[in-house]
Amino acid sequence: xxxxxxxxxxxxxxxxxxxxxxxxxxxxxxxxxxxxxxxxxxxxxxxxxxxxxxxxxxxxxxxxxxxxxxxxxxxxxxxxxxxxxxxxxxxxxxxxxxxxxxxxxxxxxxxxxxxxxxxxxxxxxxxxxxxxxxxxxxxxxxxxxxxxxxxxxxxxxxxxxxxxxxxxx
Numbered sequence: 001x002x003x004x005x006x007x008x009x010x011x012x013x014x015x016x017x018x019x020x021x022x023x024x025x026x027x028x029x030x031x032x033x034x035x036x037x038x039x040x041x042x043x044x045x046x047x048x049x050x051x052x053x054x055x056x057x058x059x060x061x062x063x064x065x066x067x068x069x070x071x072x073x074x075x076x077x078x079x080x081x082x083x084x085x086x087x088x089x090x091x092x093x094x095x096x097x098x099x100x101x102x103x104x105x106x107x108x109x110x111x112x113x114x115x116x117x118x119x120x121x122x123x124x125x126x127x128x129x130x131x132x133x134x135x136x137x138x139x140x141x142x143x144x145x146x147x148x149x150x151x152x153x154x155x156x157x158x159x160x161x162x163x164x165x166x167x168x169x
Contacts, residue, residue, distance in 0.1 A: 005158065006032070008065040008101070009151025010056065011143050012088040014048045015039065018143030019055065021063045022134075024155040031134045032063065034144040045084075049091045056095035067168075068096045069154035071146075072105040093169065102168035106153050114153035 004025045011018030020034035037055035039048040060068075070092060076082035096103040109119035116129050127145045130136065133152065140148060157166070 006063060006065045007151045007154050008059060008068040009147040010068060010070040010092050011146035011150060012070055012085060012092055014084050014088050016143045017052050018147030019059055020144055020147035020151050022151040029152060029155055031148060034140055034148055036143040049087055052088055052091040053095045056092050057099060060099040060101055065101060067154060068101050069104045069106060069150050071108050071111060071150055104154055104166055105169050111149050111153040114156040115149045
């Protein structure tokens with residue numbers, strides 16, 4: 001990889017969508033900003049989806065990432081939860097498509113593998129490794145930490161073997 005690559009990582013959720021921006025240059029990854037999109041508690045379902053769309057759109061306009069990444073839905077026990085998550089993912093997809101940013105998706109195990117080196121790692125192991133990799137002063141909140149992990153995964157897949165890089169969705 002030449003120069004600096006900027007990646008937007010997104011951890012989709014209706015009420016707290018994690019968002020993270022990282023820069024990658026060579027073997028160095030730096031956290032630019034991370035946090036969460038949190039609609040008001042009394043927001044309706046559709047208002048939450050609009051908040052996600054607008055929040056992702058604003059992050060793209062502000063940080064100008066060359067790519068975005070999120071986890072795919074690969075297993076969900078509750079059908080209603082899967083539908084809501086799918087709708088939130090749709091808001092992210094629309095924001096990225098509207099702004100011309102290619103969006104990639106990764107299996108949760110691949111994200112853990114990229115960050116910790118083990119696809120069966122638990123969330124606390126992932127967050128501790130993120131702190132170490134990025135030189136953060138403290139562990140990020142869960143949604144932001146997951147978004148950072150997803151962005152790191154994209155960077156690792158982007159700089160590794162060509163067959164690791166999925167097609168954009």
